[in-house]
Amino acid sequence: MSKTRLREHNIVVKDLREVSIFVGYCYPSTYRAGMTGLATHLFYALLNTRSDVSCERYFRFDVPSPVHSLETSRPLSENHIVAFSLTWEEDIVNLIQMLELGSIAIEAKDRDENSPIVLVGGPVVSSNPEPYVDFVDAFAIGEGDLVIHDVIDAVKNSSSRLDALQDLSEIPGVYVPAAEPSSVARIIIDDLDSLVYPTSQIIPEVPEGSLFEPVFGRSFLVEVTRGCGHSCKFCLIGHICRPRRIRSLDRLKEIIAHGLESSPVNKVSLIGSSLGDHDGLEDLAHWIVGQGVDLSAPSLRADSITLELLEAFVKGGQRTLTIAPEAGSTKLRKVMGKGLDDEDIDRAVRIAKDAGYKAVKLYFIIGLPDESQEDITAIARMVKQLARKYSIRTTASVNPFVPKAHTRWEGEVQPTVEALREKLKLIEAGIRDTPRVTMEGVDPRNTRIQAALSVGDRSIGKVIQLAAKYGGLGGWRRAEKESGIPFFSLANDTRYADGELPWSFITN
Ligand code: SF4
Numbered sequence: 001m002s003k004t005r006l007r008e009h010n011i012v013v014k015d016l017r018e019v020s021i022f023v024g025y026c027y028p029s030t031y032r033a034g035m036t037g038l039a040t041h042l043f044y045a046l047l048n049t050r051s052d053v054s055c056e057r058y059f060r061f062d063v064p065s066p067v068h069s070l071e072t073s074r075p076l077s078e079n080h081i082v083a084f085s086l087t088w089e090e091d092i093v094n095l096i097q098m099l100e101l102g103s104i105a106i107e108a109k110d111r112d113e114n115s116p117i118v119l120v121g122g123p124v125v126s127s128n129p130e131p132y133v134d135f136v137d138a139f140a141i142g143e144g145d146l147v148i149h150d151v152i153d154a155v156k157n158s159s160s161r162l163d164a165l166q167d168l169s170e171i172p173g174v175y176v177p178a179a180e181p182s183s184v185a186r187i188i189i190d191d192l193d194s195l196v197y198p199t200s201q202i203i204p205e206v207p208e209g210s211l212f213e214p215v216f217g218r219s220f221l222v223e224v225t226r227g228c229g230h231s232c233k234f235c236l237i238g239h240i241c242r243p244r245r246i247r248s249l250d251r252l253k254e255i256i257a258h259g260l261e262s263s264p265v266n267k268v269s270l271i272g273s274s275l276g277d278h279d280g281l282e283d284l285a286h287w288i289v290g291q292g293v294d295l296s297a298p299s300l301r302a303d304s305i306t307l308e309l310l311e312a313f314v315k316g317g318q319r320t321l322t323i324a325p326e327a328g329s330t331k332l333r334k335v336m337g338k339g340l341d342d343e344d345i346d347r348a349v350r351i352a353k354d355a356g357y358k359a360v361k362l363y364f365i366i367g368l369p370d371e372s373q374e375d376i377t378a379i380a381r382m383v384k385q386l387a388r389k390y391s392i393r394t395t396a397s398v399n400p401f402v403p404k405a406h407t408r409w410e411g412e413v414q415p416t417v418e419a420l421r422e423k424l425k426l427i428e429a430g431i432r433d434t435p436r437v438t439m440e441g442v443d444p445r446n447t448r449i450q451a452a453l454s455v456g457d458r459s460i461g462k463v464i465q466l467a468a469k470y471g472g473l474g475g476w477r478r479a480e481k482e483s484g485i486p487f488f489s490l491a492n493d494t495r496y497a498d499g500e501l502p503w504s505f506i507t508n
Pocket residue numbers: 228229230231232235236237238239273274301338
């Protein structure tokens with residue numbers, strides 16, 4: 001990015017005379033990825049509504065500097081708290097690079113009284129923080145909407161950094177590794193309606209298609225649900241964000257009405273897992289379109305789709321329906337607890353076609369426990385049949401299984417990269433030359449890193465630190481070799497399956 005200032009609506013620059021706590025909110029990846037997530041808008045708003053706090057943003061990539069805030073160029077190290085949101089395991093290397101570039105000691109043990117407190121939250125660490133303990137002073141485990149205020153108060157009222165860390169360790173849902181707690185309970189908030197919601201969201205003033213345009217465009221993000229009422233054996237959200245909670249229809253309409261007044265957008269993007277399980281979704285979708293804005297939704301469960309619902313999304317400008325069959329066969333879907341049969345998926349695509357969608361995107365996972373070759377060929381067969389039967393553009397997004405801590409498949413292994421590539425080849429061969437069908441997915445080498453980080457313990461900190469130093473995929477290989485720690489094999493190993501799990505001290 002050039003040094004020219006990016007123009008953004010709704011940024012906050014505080015009168016520093018009133019401020020006593022400075023927070024650097026950091027997203028350890030691109031500006032676009034960080035600004036697409038609700039967490040950035042949420043914590044920015046929650047913190048800046050306090051008169052005693054100034055929160056400014058930092059991103060690793062595509063900004064003039066990863067260690068000077070976008071708002072006022074405040075140096076990262078001049079914050080009291082440097083708070084990261086870790087959404088993807090591999091972004092830990094970017095986090096470490098940001099600390100180093102910002103002249104903050106990489107390892108928590110090397111920080112002194114003048115160092116900021118490095119706080120990390122997000123689904124990755126709420127599931128298994130152990131691989132990252134070397135670099136982090138405190139973790140927010142679970143949902144941080146309310147805890148963040150306790151964290152600020154603890155830091156504000158403490159007499160020293162050590163004192164602050166001691167006080168932080170006593171807050172439910174905050175894990176301070178140095179305090180060596182015997183257990184930490186994940187924070188789950190009961191009532192979404194009572195929470196403060198960010199209605200003035202930051203919108204970059206950039207042309208469509210720009211590198212800085214968030215993935216959903218000029219859009220107001222609305223969290224409709226949290227957690228999920230289902231519990232597919234592989235799914236992190238289905239296990240660590242229980243139970244499913246919803247916002248009431250009245251509260252959602254109130255939030256959107258305020259959001260459309262306060263944020264210069266032309267679209268509303270709904271956020272949440274298993275959105276279709278919200279009884280009022282159809283009503284909400286038609287109401288939003290009636291406000292004269294576009295509308296989009298993430299993946300919907302195939303069995304929750306109705307023609308009336310999809311017609312609202314088509315009116316709102318959505319052209320691609322995303323659903324997640326996860327497996328090609330009903331048998332394997334039953335094994336994983338997905339509870340969808342082939343007919344549900346066929347019906348969803350038929351309704352999409354009838355409603356006026358131009359394309360469908362289907363998410364699949366390969367390398368699942370109990371998967372047979374027939375389950376793999378069934379993926380290609382399903383994609384091909386749907387594209388032909390409904391003459392609709394069909395994208396198969398095929399990604400390797402990544403075992404996640406706290407799920408029912410936490411002790412299962414990921415097949416080797418070679419085995420995964422064989423499976424991908426089989427699917428590619430099955431759909432080759434089929435009109436309107438394309439395939440995409442994450443490189444199995446990357447998912448192997450994700451798997452190792454998901455189920456690793458604190459012994460892999462050395463590998464992570466070296467990988468951050470060298471960078472890229474090759475950096476992880478070099479780090480493994482140099483450290484002598486068998487990092488990659490963790491993905492294909494069952495070494496924890498029968499013993500104490502590194503993450504067992506995190507409780508619900
Ligand atoms: S995969 Fe979807 S339906 Fe299953 S538990 Fe996760 S969010 Fe819920």
